[in-house]
Amino acid sequence: MPRPSRYAPDTLPHPPSWRDDAACTEIDTPVFFSPNRSDIAYVKTVCISCPVRPDCLTHALTHREDYGVWGGLDEDERNTLLRDAHRAAERQRRLQREKERKADATAAA
Template identity: 60%
Template sequence: MPRIPRPTDHTSLPRPRHWSDDAACGGIETAVFFPVGKGGVPASVDAAYAKSFCLGCPVRPDCLGHALSQREDFGVWGGLDEDERAELLRQARRAAEKQRRQERERASASSAA
């Protein structure tokens, strides 16, 4: 029987290095980072377990940056859960609004002078 050539497996092709290649969570089941509090265990306990992998992770800032820029709505990313990331975004939005107000006030004060 003749051999039929197999298509190239995409996982064997070279790819550029990615920040996640150095993540401390590499090889850990993905479900760990999406706690739902199954079996009577509060989701906060599951989240704390997931966050424990992030403590010494060398790519934690990259992971958090990814979650914030891609608006990851669920799970633990960069050591923060979805509520903590939402609060971080709210704080950044308030700070940006405050800065814009101050700039407008300065601009109107200098044009009035």
């Protein structure tokens, strides 16, 4: 007897996704990855009114999408956002370590 597949057959409905409600579903995908500044500006205007913009941006940041406009931000804007978040987290860790050192020094004294 053949072993059943662990993957669902294509005939089953796919679970709902944030992409189903995206404002960009009717727009050609290549325009989102165009180096042309006018295309990027056009796509960002579509993103402004998109109801799933936060989900789209979360996807791009989580999966480190390197190219294209995602969640209304282009590659450079997403990289800046990630870099700033990384710096803020590092600053927070540094402050926490200093606080712990001071607490240890006070307890030892």
